[in-house]
Amino acid sequence: MQRQTTKKDILVIRNFSKSYQKGKKAVNDLSLSVQAGDIYGFIGHNGAGKTTTIRAVAGILEFREGEILICGHSIQKEPILCKSEIAYIPDNPDLYEYLTGIQYLTYIGDIFQVSAAQKEARIRKYSDLLELTEHLGDLISSYSHGMKQKLAIISALIHDPRLLILDEPFVGLDPQASYHLKSIMKELCDKGSAIFFSTHVLEVAEKLCNKIAIIKNGRLIASGPTEEVRGSSSLEEVFLEVAKDE
Numbered sequence: 001m002q003r004q005t006t007k008k009d010i011l012v013i014r015n016f017s018k019s020y021q022k023g024k025k026a027v028n029d030l031s032l033s034v035q036a037g038d039i040y041g042f043i044g045h046n047g048a049g050k051t052t053t054i055r056a057v058a059g060i061l062e063f064r065e066g067e068i069l070i071c072g073h074s075i076q077k078e079p080i081l082c083k084s085e086i087a088y089i090p091d092n093p094d095l096y097e098y099l100t101g102i103q104y105l106t107y108i109g110d111i112f113q114v115s116a117a118q119k120e121a122r123i124r125k126y127s128d129l130l131e132l133t134e135h136l137g138d139l140i141s142s143y144s145h146g147m148k149q150k151l152a153i154i155s156a157l158i159h160d161p162r163l164l165i166l167d168e169p170f171v172g173l174d175p176q177a178s179y180h181l182k183s184i185m186k187e188l189c190d191k192g193s194a195i196f197f198s199t200h201v202l203e204v205a206e207k208l209c210n211k212i213a214i215i216k217n218g219r220l221i222a223s224g225p226t227e228e229v230r231g232s233s234s235l236e237e238v239f240l241e242v243a244k245d246e
């Protein structure tokens with residue numbers, strides 16, 4: 001019998017499949033759930049199907065097989081409602097280069113109808129933390145890759161999302177920014193939100209995540225609490241073992 005969703009379920013993926021080409025499934029019958037307070041790491045080899053899953057969860061990739069629920073609502077049937085609850089940071093954020101940092105953040109805050117006071121407070125808090133405040137008046141086109149990533153992170157936090165979805169968030173961030181991002185992730189989850197993110201950095205996944213899913217050739221091959229997935233080995237050992245070709 002299919003498990004009912006509970007109030008704590010922030011993200012439920014049920015039997016999700018996606019093919020780009022006929023006859024070849026990029027993701028095959030994937031099911032998992034992310035609950036309030038979870039920092040859920042999604043790991044797998046190149047081409048395993050992580051970004052495909054993440055883009056479907058974020059509501060920017062159409063699919064016909066399976067269902068994805070955000071706080072109990074279908075991303076296909078109620079996309080606007082779902083998108084008001086989530087924030088998605090792709091691996092290579094596409095920002096409006098002709099805006100300044102502050103113009104961009106204000107614009108994103110307005111789209112999510114965040115009050116002026118909350119917008120200002122969150123922009124100040126996260127820009128200070130990520131040391132971007134002094135650059136907010138500059139055009140985004142002048143930003144380095146890491147600065148653009150920081151801006152994307154701040155913009156994702158402006159509406160205090162229930163679900164933060166990140167694709168390879170630590171690539172390109174300096175150690176200090178990585179440290180602050182990890183503390184932001186923990187803080188968000190302590191407040192009852194949830195995080196679902198892909199990474200190739202297994203040490204980070206092992207330390208940061210209370211739950212892990214491993215995907216291989218489009219199929220989920222392990223998922224659950226990090227200690228259970230890891231068993232008595234390190235996550236790296238488990239990953240290398242399951243990544244071997246059958």
Ligand SMILES: Nc1ncnc2c1ncn2[C@@H]1O[C@H](COP(=O)(O)OP(=O)(O)OP(=O)(O)O)[C@@H](O)[C@H]1O
Pocket residue numbers: 020021026044045046047048049050051052053
């Ligand atoms: N737009 C697309 N058109 C056709 N095939 C695609 C497309 N996007 C992804 N694929 C294929 O789907 C499969 C899964 O790709 P996906 O990008 O989801 O993997 P990934 O786990 O995110 O990989 P990586 O770690 O390299 O980012 C791969 O075989 C890939 O070639």
